[in-house]
Amino acid sequence: MSLVFPDYLDLDYDDGRDRTAADYPTLEDKLEKAAAVTATALEQYERPAVMWTGGKDSTLVLYVVREVAADMGVPVPPVVFIDHFEHFDETEAFVREWADRWDLDLVVARNEDFARLGASPGDEIPLSALGDDTRRELDRLGYEGETVVLDADTFEGNHLLKTVALNDTLEARGFDGVFSGVRWDEQESRADETFFSPRHDSEKYPPHDRIHSILQFEEADVWAAFWNYIVPDSVEGYPAGRVPDALDDLPEGVKPADLPVSPKYFEGYRSLGTESGSAKSDDRPAWVQDLGASAEREGRAQDKEDLMGRLRDLGYM
Numbered sequence: 001m002s003l004v005f006p007d008y009l010d011l012d013y014d015d016g017r018d019r020t021a022a023d024y025p026t027l028e029d030k031l032e033k034a035a036a037v038t039a040t041a042l043e044q045y046e047r048p049a050v051m052w053t054g055g056k057d058s059t060l061v062l063y064v065v066r067e068v069a070a071d072m073g074v075p076v077p078p079v080v081f082i083d084h085f086e087h088f089d090e091t092e093a094f095v096r097e098w099a100d101r102w103d104l105d106l107v108v109a110r111n112e113d114f115a116r117l118g119a120s121p122g123d124e125i126p127l128s129a130l131g132d133d134t135r136r137e138l139d140r141l142g143y144e145g146e147t148v149v150l151d152a153d154t155f156e157g158n159h160l161l162k163t164v165a166l167n168d169t170l171e172a173r174g175f176d177g178v179f180s181g182v183r184w185d186e187q188e189s190r191a192d193e194t195f196f197s198p199r200h201d202s203e204k205y206p207p208h209d210r211i212h213s214i215l216q217f218e219e220a221d222v223w224a225a226f227w228n229y230i231v232p233d234s235v236e237g238y239p240a241g242r243v244p245d246a247l248d249d250l251p252e253g254v255k256p257a258d259l260p261v262s263p264k265y266f267e268g269y270r271s272l273g274t275e276s277g278s279a280k281s282d283d284r285p286a287w288v289q290d291l292g293a294s295a296e297r298e299g300r301a302q303d304k305e306d307l308m309g310r311l312r313d314l315g316y317m
Helices: 027-044 056-072 089-101 112-117 132-140 155-173 219-234 302-306 308-313
Strands: 048-051 079-082 106-109 124-126 147-149 177-179 196-199 208-211
Touching: 027 056, 027 177, 027 196, 027 208, 027 219, 048 056, 056 177, 056 219, 079 089, 079 155, 089 106, 106 155, 112 155, 132 155, 147 155
Parallel strands: 048 079, 048 177, 079 106, 177 208
Antiparallel strands: 124 147, 196 208
16 A cells, blocks of 8 residues: 555545535436546546445446546456355346456455355354454454354444455555445435545555545436446447336346346345345335335344444444
8 A cells, every 4th residue: 555645646525525416406417426526536546446236326336437437548447346245146146247248357355264264144253263353353343252243234244244354455455546336315324425535544444535426326316327328338229218117127138137237126125235134125126116215225234224333434335
């Protein structure tokens, strides 16, 4: 990691402060801002990366990065997928399939301590079996147990399996700017975020910035971007603006596997997390549900949601 970071950057870290999605009233306004933030990031960061979960928000971020990078004639940055051992099988398959189709440099981040042990979700693991770095992270949290359960939806599990895995990758690869699919409306602890968000406290994480290019999008806007831009640009002949009501409502000749849309969204999930900590909101596809009737992340494990502020202070998204 650069010793002079962030001295080589000239950024407005207050950009977006005290703003809301209403300040970007149309989809075109939102996309224009996303493209401007992305262009600035690609110009200024020396080693940027894109955090990609395979979910709708990070896929939108990745789409804008790919489009802007093509316009600028620069490479698409590496894409970081955090393997917390509890993804839906469909999520992992989707990420690997589209990383291949889009010729992405896919970097898989994971806590190697748990991988080395061959641990599975729900396993109770003695702290004595873990490495010094992992035990040190538990000490930071004030954890006093003699074992820890492999569960990415607990406070300790989220930190060890996601944040620590990400921080290890940031340090190993020297990434200085990380694109993230955070939105103002998605979670209360994210409502005050800015487009360029500093993470410079070396006592907590490898110094870097988070690039929040789609803060100004609301859930419905994300899906509008999918059906008007992302899908038509990825699937030859797909009519822009054609929104399917179900799997059997796709244009003739188009199969679900042709779409850069996680199949879990067709099943009714609106927000994708761990397999055990995510629930369907409805039986209808996410984009045809009444998106204003319930919270988007209502189907996510709420213990973790309640701790989001503390988790973000440790370096979580």
